[in-house]
Amino acid sequence: MKITLKFYTTLKDYLPEGTKDNAAEIEVEDGASVQSVVERQGVPTNMIHMTLVNGAYVTPGDFASHTLKDGDTLAMWPPLAGG
Amino acid sequence: MAFNEEQIRRYARHIILPEVGAKGQEKLANARVLVVGAGGLGSPSLLYLTAAGVGTIGVIDDDVVDLSNLQRQVVHPTSRIGVPKVESAALTLAEVNPNVRVIRHHARLDAENALMLFKDYDLIADGSDNFPTRFLVNDACYFAQKPLVTAAILRFDGQLATFRAYEEGNHPCYRCIFREPPPPGSVPNCAEGGVFGAVAGVMGTIQATEVVKELLGIGQSLDGHMLIYDGLEGSFRKIAITRDRACPLCGENPTIHGIEASSEAACAG
Numbered sequence: 001m002k003i004t005l006k007f008y009t010t011l012k013d014y015l016p017e018g019t020k021d022n023a024a025e026i027e028v029e030d031g032a033s034v035q036s037v038v039e040r041q042g043v044p045t046n047m048i049h050m051t052l053v054n055g056a057y058v059t060p061g062d063f064a065s066h067t068l069k070d071g072d073t074l075a076m077w078p079p080l081a082g083g
Numbered sequence: 084m085a086f087n088e089e090q091i092r093r094y095a096r097h098i099i100l101p102e103v104g105a106k107g108q109e110k111l112a113n114a115r116v117l118v119v120g121a122g123g124l125g126s127p128s129l130l131y132l133t134a135a136g137v138g139t140i141g142v143i144d145d146d147v148v149d150l151s152n153l154q155r156q157v158v159h160p161t162s163r164i165g166v167p168k169v170e171s172a173a174l175t176l177a178e179v180n181p182n183v184r185v186i187r188h189h190a191r192l193d194a195e196n197a198l199m200l201f202k203d204y205d206l207i208a209d210g211s212d213n214f215p216t217r218f219l220v221n222d223a224c225y226f227a228q229k230p231l232v233t234a235a236i237l238r239f240d241g242q243l244a245t246f247r248a249y250e251e252g253n254h255p256c257y258r259c260i261f262r263e264p265p266p267p268g269s270v271p272n273c274a275e276g277g278v279f280g281a282v283a284g285v286m287g288t289i290q291a292t293e294v295v296k297e298l299l300g301i302g303q304s305l306d307g308h309m310l311i312y313d314g315l316e317g318s319f320r321k322i323a324i325t326r327d328r329a330c331p332l333c334g335e336n337p338t339i340h341g342i343e344a345s346s347e348a349a350c351a352g
Contacts, residue, residue, distance in 0.1 A: 008313065009240045010270060021315075046265050050242075050309060050322065057322050061329065077311065079261050080235035080242050082273035083124045083212040083283075 001030050001070035005041070008077045014043045028068070035063040037074060049079040084112055090182060094136055102301045108136060112182075114298045117141040117204040119192055119220055121168040123273065123283030124210030124234050124290060126158035131291035132208075133176040133183045137298070140176070141204055143188035144168040155280035192216055194342050197223035208294050209233040210287060212272060214264035221257035223342055225249055225332055230297050232305070233257065234290040237271070239279050239314035241286035245293055245305040248326070248333040254306055259327040259334075282314045 006023045007015050015024045028037060034053065038045065051058045052075045058066050068074065086094070086108070097103045097111075114137050118125050121144040132140055146168050148159045156168075163171040169187035176185050190196060192211070197219055201207060207229050209220045217233065224231040228249040235242045248256035289310065296302050311320045331338045 009237050010276065044269070046263070047269060049261050050311070052320075052322060055320070055322075057324055059325075059327060061327075077240070077242070078270055079214065079265055080237045080240060081212065081214045081217055081270065082235060082237040082276070082278055083120045083122050083210040 001032075001068075002027055003032075003037070003068050003071070004073040005037070006073060006075040007043075008075070009080065010078045011043060011047065011076050014041045030070075031067050033064055034058060034066045034068065034074065037068070038063060043076070047078050048076050050077040051075070084109060086112075090136075093180070093182070097135065103299060107299045107301075110299055111136050111295065112138040114206070115139040115141070115204045116206050116208060116294060116298070117143065117200065118208045118210060119143055119216065120210040120212060121156075121158060121172040122146075122152065122210060122212055123155040123236060123278060123280075124287040125172070125208075126156045127284050127287030128208055128210055128234075128291045128294070129158055129172055129176060130179060131288060132294060133180045133185070135291070135295055136180065136182060137295070138182075139184045139186065139204075141186040141188060141200070142169050142172055143190060143192055143200065144172075145189060145191040151274075155278060155283040157284070192219060194219065198227055198342055201227040201229050204229065206230045206232065206294060206297055208290055210290065214270070217257065218264055219342070221246065222332060222339060225256055226342060230306075231257075232290055232293045232297065234286045236278055236282050236286050237273060237276050239282055241282055241312035241314070243286055243289055243293070243305065243310040243312075244308060244324070245297065247304075247306050253326050254333075255324050255326040256330065256333045258332045258339075259330045260309070260324055262331065279314055282312070285312060285314070 004025050012022050094108045121142050148163045148171050158175050159171045167189050169189045173185045173187050231246045246256050247254050309322045328335050
């Protein structure tokens with residue numbers, strides 16, 4: 001199945017190579033969890049601040065149990081501290 | 084307090100708003116707000132809070148104005164390079180609105196001074212530039228029972244939220260969404276990662292809007308929400324966030340019982 005990744009700010013580095021801007025469509029196995037996508041992209045979990053699946057907030061504790069569906073958009077933000 | 088004619092004319096566009104009125108303007112005149120950081124976010128935030136007539140505004144920052152600040156820190160003019168930021172900000176703010184009392188704290192916020200300082204204010208606005216300070220401000224606001232309006236920026240992105248985690252019910256804190264500071268060096272600061280100047284203006288101005296709303300008790304609070312700005316896309320998202328029952332600060336079995344612990348955790352991070 002295909003999902004869309006949207007990674008912001010410093011997390012853009014974890015999108016597939018050659019990605020333009022901050023969004024990429026990737027192929028993952030059916031029923032993949034948020035956790036498996038995080039691991040597949042090599043995103044350190046302490047770099048993830050906010051996670052939304054189709055616009056709904058997912059807590060870090062639910063990464064392993066939250067399974068994705070074909071066409072889902074997984075958006076992630078790093079913590080920001082600049083002022 | 085009774086407003087004089089100059090003050091009535093100064094605040095006329097506020098007073099005419101049904102949501103503010105003379106009563107609301109009086110509330111602002113009696114309010115005390117502490118702004119943490121007189122930088123990119125603090126600059127617009129301080130300017131609008133001062134123009135709005137917030138009676139007492141504290142500002143804490145241990146830094147001096149640097150040439151590289153001026154691209155976004157609009158409270159500081161070129162002539163004040165080398166001057167402590169709190170001094171520079173106070174001089175500008177006195178010009179904007181002499182009715183406002185600006186209290187300068189030329190110091191770094193730490194576990195020693197945070198609670199003492201916070202107890203003198205009604206609300207804290209965090210525009211600091213590092214994770215340990217942000218965690219410290221969150222924890223100190225929780226223990227001092229002060230509302231917190233926090234904003235952060237990097238590159239073209241901004242985040243903003245209001246926290247009143249000391250209240251009963253679904254009122255999350257900063258740690259509910261982000262437990263511990265990330266390891267030093269893992270997330271760039273503005274000096275390392277860059278920041279688009281006007282993004283500081285966008286987020287600092289929304290921060291001032293939310294602070295004044297909290298003081299007046301009008302509209303929908305951003306308590307329980309995170310507002311995310313994507314400057315490159317030109318879009319905002321408002322996301323509902325919830326209290327994490329496992330939060331080490333405000334959860335069911337907290338492990339952080341005081342500000343010293345939070346400071347250690349911040350430093351260990």
